[in-house]
Amino acid sequence: MEQQQNGLKPFFSLILSTKIPKFAITIGLIASVITTVVGLAIPLLTRELVDGFSLASFSFSFIFVIAAVFILQAVIDGVSTYLLAAAGQQIVAQLREKMWSKLIRLPVSYFDKQQSGESVSRVVNDTGIVKDLISQHFPQFISGLISIIGAVIILFIMDWKMTLIMLLAVPFTLVIMIPLGKTMAKVSRGLQDETATFSGNIQQTLGEIRLMKSSNAETYEEVKGFSGIKKLLGFGLKEAKIFALIGPFMYFVVMAVIVMIIGYGGIRVANGTMSTGSLVAFLLYLFQIVFPITSFAMFFTQLQKAKGATERIIHILDIPLENGQQGKELDISNLPLKVENIAFAYDESDSSVLKNITFEANPGEMIAFAGPSGGGKTTMFGLLERYYEPTEGKILIGETNIHDLSLSSWRSQIGYVSQESAMMAGTIRANLCYGLEQADSITDKQLWEVCKMAYADQFVQSFPNGLDTEVGERGVKLSGGQRQRIAIARAFLRNPKILMMDEATASLDSQSEGIVQQALSRLMEGRTTFVIAHRLSTIVDADQIIFIENGEVTGKGTHQELIRDHALYREFAEQQLT
Structure with missing residues (x-):
């Protein structure tokens, strides 16, 4: 029992960490108790009606009392149901807010290892399980418990012998139901995990639909999807088998008890030791005991589900945030950037991707990273943007470690233009203003100005909706060159102090490349x-070229200096520039 309590402690701690709508839960539970107590009075009223029924003694007032009790119970039950459901919805909304707020602030390293679809499933499905427990199953459990205790006490007062006969079924029921409940909990937990994995795979496939189509991978993805569906079916069938055992078994127990009660009660009525109304009332109380007991199995199953869901939710909430959520605000204009003896590995168990990297960039300089693929150039960018923290060494802006700056201060002063030119689904306007704190105050004049600076104004004006043109998911309605120019316009709008470019023209045709290169130069x-x-022709005028091989700097200098002193760079230059 202690283990169970310890196991449920995180669940209760998580719920208590939210702003629980105490008034709604209190009134809802009180109303639920009142509904149950009123329900306990109905069989007694029915007994009086049956025992005293005759045309001569027929009382409209008594019928009115019974009808009023039914109506009162229905109204209070409706109020209770709404308040508890509303409380559950508010709690789960707070949990989702906490999880969403946490997820978008987790470090990039978390998403390197975790499928986004799984995280989505945790926010939507796992919190939904917690909501169902709070708003549906828990109130049913409380009212059912009160109903059972009240009904058993009344039945003992009415006729203790018949009550003992009825209670003989309890141990028999528990022996069967407890193992089924435990099995159901295991199956439900497996179903949650498989649902999260399946959601992740589906989201990944649909997110890369063009890759899938261009690779003729429909059959592969179909088989993969069917495999996930079959696993879900397997868990669903296991659940169905357990329900198939629980339903008929409970029906058998209930019918057996009813037959025994009717048989024994019929004999008592015939002997005159029990009235017909008392037998009817006894049967009604029996139903008030049986129905809650059948719902208890679902409550404990849902409790185990919620326990598993809670563990996953807490796991996400306990992951450390990116370093530097708090820190200094610093204007980095006209400050040199120094990288001192940087080393980095993605995991502690992995070998270092970067080793002993040192260089300095003075204000206004162009620093280029060149070298073979997989050498560590993109990882260096990740460190500069603080997607990752170096395992050794430090990066200074002026005399300040960038680790000591707030992330918002640092990243707001950096402009990034990549090969991909990532875009969000929405309008051109929304993409230009994406992430800016005062986006609503940015005028159309400012937007057209940055579009003009990025040579994007002409094609944006050619669209019927101009700045309000929808770009589609990932910007698929725009060409590569158009996406790049929007990305450059977005950088202009932010007026960054440091600019980072992952060879933004590498995947463009010659015409688009020329236009984009002009925009980048500006x-x-x-x-x-x-x-x-990726192409040395774009960096021949760089103030400094840093050549990285296997995570180490093997050469630094201008284009001419590296041509003279660095054999591999010279080989690259001969291949690309002659």
């Missing part, structure tokens, strides 16, 4: 710029 003016170079 954006780079007066800004410290870091560039990942």
Whole structure:
């Protein structure tokens, strides 16, 4: 029993961490208790009606009392149901807010290891399980418990012998129901996990629908999807088997008890030791005991489900946030950036991806990273953007460690233009203003101005809806060059102090590349710029080129210096520039 309590402690702690609507729960539970107590009076009233029924003694007032009791019970039950459901909805809304607020602030490293669909399932499905327990099953359990205790006490007062006969079924029922409940809890937990995995796979496939189509992977994804569906079916069938055992078994027990009660009660009525009304009342109380007992199995199953869901929710809520949610605010204009002896590994057990990286970027300089694929260039960008923290060394802006700055202060002063040119579903306007605190105050004039600076104004004007044109999921309604120019316009709007570019023209056709390159050149003016170079032609004018191989810097200098002193860079240059 102690283990059970310890196991449920996190669940109660999680619920208590929310602002529980105490008034609604209190009134709802009181109303539920009143409904149950009123329900306990109905069989007694029925007994009086049956025993005293005759045309001569027929009383409209007594019928009115019974009808009033039924109506009162229905009204109070409705109020109780609504208040408890509303309380459950408010609690789960707070849990979802906490989880969503936490998820979007977790470090990138969490999402490197976790499928986004699984996280979505935790926010939607697992919290829904907690809601059902609070708003439906818990009130039913409380009212059912009161109903059983009240009915048994009244039955003992009415006729203790018949009550003992009825209670003979309890141990027999528990012996069967407890193992079934435990099995049901295991099945339900497996179903939750499989649902999360299935959601993750479905979301990933639909999110990369073009890759799937272009790869002719429909059959592969179909088989993979069917496999997940079959696993879900397996768990569903196991649940169905348990319900198939519980339903008929409870029906058998109930019918057996009813037959015994009617048989024994009929003999008592015939002997004159029991009235017909008392037998009817006894049967009605029996139903008030049986129905809650059948719902108890569902309550304990749901409790186990909620316990499992709580563990997953708490796991997410306990993950440390990104370092630097709090920190200094610092204007980094005209400050040099120094990287000192940086090393980094994605996991403690992994070997270092970067080792002993050191360089300095002065204000307004263009620093390019070159080298073979997989050398660590993109990882270096991840460290500069603080997606990851270095395992060794430090990055300074001026004399301040960037680790000591608040993330919002640091990232608000960095502009990033990637090959992908990530866009959110929505309008061009929404994408330009995405993430800006005062987005509502940005005028159309400002937006058209940055579009013009990015050479994006002409194609945006050609759309019937202009800035309010929908770009589609991931910007699929725009061409690659158009997406890049929107991304550059977005960077212009932020007026970043440091610019980071992952070879933003690498995947464009020659015409788009020329336009985008002009826009980038305009954006780079007066800004410290870091560039990942896939083509050396874009970095020949860089102030400093850092050549990275296998996570280590093997060369630093201008294009001419590396041509002279670095064999592999010279080989790259000969292949690409001649």
